[in-house]
Amino acid sequence: MSAWTQQWTGAQSRYAATAMVRSMAFTGTRRHCFCLRLPCYIRRVFGKLDSVVQVTVTRESLQRELRRVALPDGGDVISRDMVRALSVDDGKVSCVLEVPPELGTRMEPVRRGVESVLKSVPGVRSASVVMTAHAAQGSPKQPPDLRIGRHPTRAQGVEKIAGVKHIIAIASGKGGVGKSTLAANLSVALARLGGAIGLLDADIHGPSMPMMMGVSERPVSPDGKLIRPLTAHGVRLMSIGLLLPQDEAVIWRGPMLMGALQQMLQQVQWGELDILLVDLPPGTGDVQLTLCQRFELAGAVIVCTPQEVALIDARRAVTMFKRLNIPILGMVENMSYRVCPDCGEADYLFGEGGVRREAEASKVPFLGEIPFAPAIGRSGDNGKPVTAAASEASDAFEHVARQIRDQSRALSPRSRWK
Numbered sequence: 428m429s430a431w432t433q434q435w436t437g438a439q440s441r442y443a444a445t446a447m448v449r450s451m452a453f454t455g456t457r458r459h460c461f462c463l464r465l466p467c468y469i470r471r472v473f474g475k476l477d478s479v480v481q482v483t484v485t486r487e488s489l490q491r492e493l494r495r496v497a498l499p500d501g502g503d504v505i506s507r508d509m510v511r512a513l514s515v516d517d518g519k520v521s522c523v524l525e526v527p528p529e530l531g532t533r534m535e536p537v538r539r540g541v542e543s544v545l546k547s548v549p550g551v552r553s554a555s556v557v558m559t560a561h562a563a564q565g566s567p568k569q570p571p572d573l574r575i576g577r578h579p580t581r582a583q584g585v586e587k588i589a590g591v592k593h594i595i596a597i598a599s600g601k602g603g604v605g606k607s608t609l610a611a612n613l614s615v616a617l618a619r620l621g622g623a624i625g626l627l628d629a630d631i632h633g634p635s636m637p638m639m640m641g642v643s644e645r646p647v648s649p650d651g652k653l654i655r656p657l658t659a660h661g662v663r664l665m666s667i668g669l670l671l672p673q674d675e676a677v678i679w680r681g682p683m684l685m686g687a688l689q690q691m692l693q694q695v696q697w698g699e700l701d702i703l704l705v706d707l708p709p710g711t712g713d714v715q716l717t718l719c720q721r722f723e724l725a726g727a728v729i730v731c732t733p734q735e736v737a738l739i740d741a742r743r744a745v746t747m748f749k750r751l752n753i754p755i756l757g758m759v760e761n762m763s764y765r766v767c768p769d770c771g772e773a774d775y776l777f778g779e780g781g782v783r784r785e786a787e788a789s790k791v792p793f794l795g796e797i798p799f800a801p802a803i804g805r806s807g808d809n810g811k812p813v814t815a816a817a818s819e820a821s822d823a824f825e826h827v828a829r830q831i832r833d834q835s836r837a838l839s840p841r842s843r844w845k
């Protein structure tokens with residue numbers, strides 16, 4: 428039996444014994460049916476005891492328990508300083524397990540072990556452990572020094588990113604309306620128009636940029652301080668999806684979410700950029716607020732589909748940005764029409780001009796219509812934005828890109844656009 432399993436059975440039997448003692452004390456005179464109904468008693472007793480005895484779970488008590496998780500090469504996860512961002516919220520525990528990259532996936536049993544030990548602690552209702560690989564300082568080729576899952580650092584007022592002229596958010600109130608598709612295609616179109624363009628995937632829970640831009644390698648950090656963005660189709664790119672295993676779910680919220688966004692903005696070697704596009708998650712939540720309140724934004728582009736249900740959410744997003752004093756650079760209607768393959772006519776599936784009218788009513792520019800085209804959908808899956816080559820679909824994005832470029836030029840007349 429491995430040291431690991433021994434620890435496990437030890438922990439389990441200790442808690443099983445506690446459960447028995449607790450349940451016997453509670454059953455009292457009805458002990459005659461105790462044996463038959465043992466499993467159900469344990470469940471009921473625990474339910475009642477938990478509501479009577481408030482079990483307080485602290486970070487310190489969890490750290491003490493985690494000392495029992497041994498590592499294959501000696502020591503434990505606490506003494507080897509591998510547990511990061513340990514947090515408890517209403518019985519829900521989460522943490523990041525930072526492991527040496529050379530051990531990589533061999534540490535998966537340890538991750539599972541940490542999760543199981545956390546779950547076994549009385550008062551813990553659920554536990555999630557995300558594993559990240561992180562090299563020691565000074566190794567020849569270091570992975571990024573981006574300790575994701577950290578809390579944000581304090582800032583005095585609104586921050587700028589060195590070298591970045593304009594940060595532009597791509598947003599919508601609704602999910603699935605084409606924010607990421609627009610962000611990917613717009614970034615490539617803007618780069619083709621001669622700008623130095625960056626693209627930050629701020630959808631921390633559902634990053635789609637690695638797939639849409641066709642990159643998957645892990646970024647490196649040559650100086651151990653700043654992470655080097657990847658380059659795809661002439662655009663500098665950063666996404667949390669490049670730092671975590673592909674199918675890993677990110678379970679952060681609140682401060683950790685904001686910390687990750689801040690790190691991806693400030694700990695990345697963006698270099699000199701005319702525009703940094705930020706692909707936002709849907710809604711008007713933590714990420715949107717952090718970006719608007721902590722960083723100097725040139726403006727936001729709102730994407731919307733023509734249906735009324737999407738327009739309602741887009742209106743909310745417009746209101747949020749206006750309240751936060753972020754200029755709305757304009758609205759884009761995605762999936763406006765389909766070009767009939769037989770006659771070549773535009774077929775407005777959900778009615779014509781919905782987003783244009785909305786933009787007029789909100790007194791913001793209308794930047795254009797993007798057709799619904801299978802080629803656009805496919806391009807998102809195969810990592811090649813349609814704007815990487817000339818086509819009708821590409822023209823629609825380029826029309827939007829030219830207006831963004833002009834607005835950016837107007838803000839910085841001495842920029843390097845061709």
Ligand SMILES: Nc1ncnc2c1ncn2[C@@H]1O[C@H](COP(=O)(O)OP(=O)(O)OP(=O)(O)O)[C@@H](O)[C@H]1O
Nearest residue numbers: 602603604605606607608709798799800803804807
């Ligand atoms: N104009 C279009 N024509 C065809 N397919 C499109 C078009 N725009 C987006 N899609 C497809 O619709 C799906 C959703 O698009 P996308 O991921 O860009 O939306 P999103 O607003 O970023 O979603 P989320 O809110 O989940 O981040 C994708 O599969 C994408 O390829």
Ligand SMILES: [Mg+2]
Nearest residue numbers: 606607630635
């Ligand atoms: Mg998206």
